[in-house]
Amino acid sequence: DTAVSQTPKYLVTQMGNDKSIKCEQNLGHDTMYWYKQDSKKFLKIMFSYNNKELIINETVPNRFSPKSPDKAHLNLHINSLELGDSAVYFCASSLAGRGSEQFFGPGTRLTVL
Amino acid sequence: EDQVTQSPEALRLQEGESSSLNCSYTVSGLRGLFWYRQDPGKGPEFLFTLYSAGEEKEKERLKATLTKKESFLHITAPKPEDSATYLCAVQPNAGNNRKLIWGLGTSLAVNP
Numbered sequence: 001d002t003a004v005s006q007t008p009k010y011l012v013t014q015m016g017n018d019k020s021i022k023c024e025q026n027l028g029h030d031t032m033y034w035y036k037q038d039s040k041k042f043l044k045i046m047f048s049y050n051n052k053e054l055i056i057n058e059t060v061p062n063r064f065s066p067k068s069p070d071k072a073h074l075n076l077h078i079n080s081l082e083l084g085d086s087a088v089y090f091c092a093s094s095l096a097g098r099g100s101e102q103f104f105g106p107g108t109r110l111t112v113l
Numbered sequence: 114e115d116q117v118t119q120s121p122e123a124l125r126l127q128e129g130e131s132s133s134l135n136c137s138y139t140v141s142g143l144r145g146l147f148w149y150r151q152d153p154g155k156g157p158e159f160l161f162t163l164y165s166a167g168e169e170k171e172k173e174r175l176k177a178t179l180t181k182k183e184s185f186l187h188i189t190a191p192k193p194e195d196s197a198t199y200l201c202a203v204q205p206n207a208g209n210n211r212k213l214i215w216g217l218g219t220s221l222a223v224n225p
Contacts, residue, residue: 004156031211040217041151041198041217041218042215042217043157043200043202043215045212045213048211048212050211055211056211056212090156090157092156094211096211100145100204100211101147101159101162102147102159102213103159104149104156104157104158104159105156106155106156107154107155107156
């Protein structure tokens with residue numbers, strides 16, 4: 001009965017490749033997020049979707065493209081991977097409104113060689 | 114500018130030695146303040162939400178408090194399993210209030 005799940009957990013790839021990370025939540029939430037956590041452990045918001053509509057789009061290279069086929073799923077596609085993309089990527093979800101706690105997935109550790 | 118600062122960066126305690134972690138914030142109106150725990154190799158785990166100054170929440174050995182400028186996470190008689198990074202985030206009232214402002218966390222180690 002996993003609440004927020006991500007696949008894959010680990011991703012090792014070469015520079016220049018294209019890869020995707022998938023996220024699913026079964027909490028009935030209407031908002032989903034992608035975060036990047038670097039080696040200093042800072043959580044940086046990248047994107048957020050509410051009911052399939054993009055509501056947060058931070059300054060992220062356009063090599064990163066999120067897609068939300070429905071409100072339970074949010075995928076992240078990364079083109080032309082670079083060394084600096086190596087990080088842990090977390091998906092999270094929440095319900096809109098006051099005190100909208102975000103619940104996180106287990107993370108995807110991306111290593112670009 | 115909205116900002117969250119956590120201190121100390123790292124804290125080492127002996128088992129049973131109580132202490133507090135600090136989260137100072139500046140935000141244009143507070144909608145909510147959140148505490149999370151993150152274990153190595155895992156995603157942040159939600160602990161508490163606080164909405165207004167004077168509010169307190171408790172869970173086992175943890176108690177979170179809130180003032181108009183900061184929040185404290187008090188850890189009473191910690192055990193080694195409390196070792197983790199504790200993250201604080203605030204949700205502003207203004208602007209895109211779905212976006213949380215995160216601190217860098219306090220890394221807590223509890224020695225047996």
